[in-house]
Amino acid sequence: MDNKEKEAASGPETTNFIEEIIKNDLESGKHNRVLTRFPPEPNGYLHIGHCASIVLNFGTAQKFGGETNLRFDDTNPVTEETEFVDGIIEDVQWLGFKPARILYASDYFDQLFEWAKELIRQGKAYVDFTSSKEVAEQKGTPTTPGVANQYRDTSPEVNLAEFEKMKNGEYPDGHCTLRAKIDLASPNMHMRDPYLYRIIHAHHHRTGDKWCIYPMYDWAHGQSDSIEGITHSVCTLEFIPHRELYDWCIETLGIYPSKQYEFARVNLTYTVMSKRKLKQLVAENYVDGWDDPRMPTIAGMRRRGFTPASLREFVKRAGIAKREKINDVNLLEYCLREDLNKTALRRIAVLRPLKVVITNLPEDQTEWMETENNPEDPTTGKRPLAFTRELYIEQDDYMETPPAGYNRLFPGGMTRLKSAFIIRCDEAVKDAEGNVTELHCTYFPESRSGQDNSGIKVKGVIHWLSAAHAQKAEVRLYDRLFQVEDPGAEEDFKTSINPNSLEIIKDALVEPALLDSNEGDRFQFMRIGYFCKDKYSTHENPVFNRTVTLKDSWKP
């Protein structure tokens, strides 16, 4: 099979510099296996940016026959919670990936503590009682070297004893820290005697009250990778300056040399991705929680109606590289529609109903029609539709004075009702204010869908519902949460929030088949968009979230 056939079979073959590195490592014999890890901190929910990291780590390992650990970077007990651990595990699985192991950095606290003592014995770490403010000053600036303080030359024996006291809870929070003794003049600020341990008397979600000292990221991450035998440790660009320290810890300890590689995080237009900002949106009630359908969180997108496949495809197409970027949300929506078009069952909903009376159809007559559940997938079969004297159509599908090219109903105009008959609009009934309240139309019995011998040609096709059969439903129309492409770049991102990001339609009408659906079920409402049944649905009041509109190329 040549390249072209391969592409036709499984989509475009994506490759990136990380895969390139792995491929070379395998070919050169540097590694004979691939083990990656996805290392979230359990202090918030995962978002589409994490999705890129998940797909990169799990997908790439899979591609090379390797595996991936899910490891929680839980070294800061004051911000981390089990609620987030559970949410993250659920999100990873929902995306379609299975961790080889579920691990925690806190699993390694004992080992990390031993290694810290090892460092002290080597004279490469010391307990520092200087205040954080003073330490910051002593570190100097990027252009001026730092200066040592009196604790830098404390003997290993004393340091060992003090470190033990720290661990035993003899000092209050912030009283002292353990610092690596590296290079106060390094141009890399992270090498100027970085903090290794701090005192935090707080309950940890896994280790409880066992510890009152907790390792910093730099002391925990690389060693955790090493302990697990991670071959390729992939993280985002901002960790590039940490790499030197990552390597220093591993080399100094003489342990398995995991290697760190960095890629640019995925950003999306018209949304924010920083955990801090997302948290703020939730805390200040701009949205309905972490899983609000407008949030770029995995939970939010799931509730909105996104499919795991569409998210994976988006990340694949967005690509992996080393430059900062903002991906066009259009690409995400393209991937979504592509998947949903193939899989979502078609249903009829009328969001803003306009009554139509078929004047030449007797009240007691019901014509049964048949319509496809999904024209893209004939195996989904067909379903019946009742055609009766009183119908509802979309208000948008009638215009008193239509512009050129308008294909739908207008006085004297003819249109086909999808899967049913062609009708002609004879009269628009108006109320005292002049609003159109109902349409009187004539149907043409010979134009029955599938066996049309009426000879009438119409361009427009609209959706409709039998008034006697339609059911009430609530429909929530979501739009982008922000009005500018890069709200994160604004002085205050909240000023660019879209005030119309949610419109609730309480009295939409839907076909009866929709009442049997379950939470999370996805549908295409014909000619409108894709919708997903929301968690707030009850049998009496089903709620549907608009996932994304259909593309609409109609221009007057």
Add this chain to the structure above:
RNA sequence: UGGGUUAUGGUGUAACGGUAGCACAGCAGAUUUUGGUUCUGUUUGUCAGGGUUCGAAUCCUUGUAACCCAACCA
């Protein structure tokens, strides 16, 4: 103004000294009982200057711009 990283159409991403390609978006058309889908066609690009070379997005050089680093966060 110390160190690090990055510059390819509107957006994102390929091209590894040899025809600047792909996707999304845009535009135009065909098909269509969803103004959807599908299918055609098409506009737009190598950060700038100099150099090496038969040939440079790619190598050298000088600039420019953007981002990251001075948390007891990760």
